Amino acid sequence: MIALSDYLILSAIVFCIGLAGIFINRTNIIMLLMCVELILAAVNTNFIAFSYYGNDVAGQIFVFFILTVAAAEVAIGLAILTLMYRNRGSIDVDVTNSLKG
Amino acid sequence: MEFTAILFYLFGFCFVASATLMVTSRNTMKAAMLLILSFFSAASIWLLLEAEFLAITLILVYVGAVMVLFLFVIKMLNVDQSTLRAKFTKYLPLGVAVAAIVIGQMVLVLNAGQFGLDAVAEPARHAPDYSNITELANLLYTAYVYPFELAAVLLLIAIIAAITLVHRTGSRSKKQNISEQVNVQAKDRMRIVSIPSGKNGEKK
Numbered sequence: 001m002i003a004l005s006d007y008l009i010l011s012a013i014v015f016c017i018g019l020a021g022i023f024i025n026r027t028n029i030i031m032l033l034m035c036v037e038l039i040l041a042a043v044n045t046n047f048i049a050f051s052y053y054g055n056d057v058a059g060q061i062f063v064f065f066i067l068t069v070a071a072a073e074v075a076i077g078l079a080i081l082t083l084m085y086r087n088r089g090s091i092d093v094d095v096t097n098s099l100k101g
Numbered sequence: 102m103e104f105t106a107i108l109f110y111l112f113g114f115c116f117v118a119s120a121t122l123m124v125t126s127r128n129t130m131k132a133a134m135l136l137i138l139s140f141f142s143a144a145s146i147w148l149l150l151e152a153e154f155l156a157i158t159l160i161l162v163y164v165g166a167v168m169v170l171f172l173f174v175i176k177m178l179n180v181d182q183s184t185l186r187a188k189f190t191k192y193l194p195l196g197v198a199v200a201a202i203v204i205g206q207m208v209l210v211l212n213a214g215q216f217g218l219d220a221v222a223e224p225a226r227h228a229p230d231y232s233n234i235t236e237l238a239n240l241l242y243t244a245y246v247y248p249f250e251l252a253a254v255l256l257l258i259a260i261i262a263a264i265t266l267v268h269r270t271g272s273r274s275k276k277q278n279i280s281e282q283v284n285v286q287a288k289d290r291m292r293i294v295s296i297p298s299g300k301n302g303e304k305k
Contacts, residue, residue: 001221002109005216007150010113012207014120015141016200021124023196030129030175034136038120041143041159042196046262052150054220057236060152061245064237067162068153068252072259073168078174079266 007049014042029084029091033077040070109149116142129180133171139163151226153233 018039025031044063051059085091116139123135140163147156214220241249 001103001218002106002149003213003216003218003223004221005211005213006109006113007146008211008216009208010116010146012211015203016204016207017117017120017124018106018195019203021120023192023199024124026192028180030171030180031124031132034132034171035124037163038123038136038139041140041163044155044159045143045146048147048152048155052152053224055224057240060155060233060237061240063152063155064158064241065248065252067158068256071162071167073257074170074305075259075263076266078170079263081174082178082212082267091178091179091180 004049004053008046011042011045011049014045015039017044025091029081029093031079032093033074037070037074040066109146112142112145112149116146129175130172132174133155133168136171137168140164140168151231151233154237176277 018035021035021038022032025035044066047059047063047066051057051063081091084096088095119135119139119142123132123139126132126135140159144156144159147159
């Protein structure tokens with residue numbers, strides 16, 4: 001028998017791995033986007049676990065919308081990334097400091 | 102230990118291990134492959150939770166579309182890995198410390214005492230002919246029909262935004278100029294050259 005807490009702890013661990021990944025790969029925007037995807041997968045697991053143990057399908061609907069928004073986010077994020085590479089020749093976060101006073 | 106528990110621990114281990122290898126990988130291509138593995142593990146765990154439609158959607162949309170887009174961008178942009186590697190270890194201790202603290206806090210709240218089997222009993226499995234897609238569709242097209250349409254509009258906006266952002270005007274785009282085409286004169290397109298006949302004009 002798997003308890004709800006097992007699923008919650010699993011997704012908490014993956015969430016924190018994604019969080020640490022954002023710190024570690026701070027300069028590479030592609031890695032940052034992939035870490036955000038990992039965090040979203042962990043959070044979606046939370047939603048689905050609560051939906052299963054609470055017998056309510058609305059949690060799965062919410063995950064459906066999160067997936068939609070995340071797909072849109074990735075499409076626009078990668079478009080911005082391509083533009084940035086085209087204009088600056090690098091995707092290093094430290095290079096994007098033109099707004100710095 | 103029953104079979105579903107074995108599956109849960111197997112896929113959970115795969116999920117955590119591939120996520121850890123992904124964030125510590127210095128090769129972006131390898132990281133994308135490991136992220137695909139972690140999406141597959143997440144989809145397997147969602148199958149254990151009887152969310153079949155979302156598990157298949159995760160594989161189709163994320164592995165099939167989003168990760169292919171990531172791989173495409175990684176291959177297209179020639180990212181200099183050596184400059185990125187130099188800064189890799191600088192924030193490693195801080196990241197691990199923050200992650201450890203957050204995991205500790207979450208486990209304190211989400212432990213078996215709060216959300217264990219005594220607090221939240223495992224629901225009975227559905228019958229073999231239960232359709233997750235039918236139940237999801239019944240809710241999605243009745244109570245959540247406006248959010249569903251909004252999601253469609255959001256995707257349309259994302260398509261337009263992505264195309265507008267990366268579209269290049271100028272030398273590389275071949276556009277028609279309709280008024281120029283309509284108002285064209287014969288002298289713009291045709292040039293009459295008089296070539297003298299005879300010995301000098303002949304080609305050898």
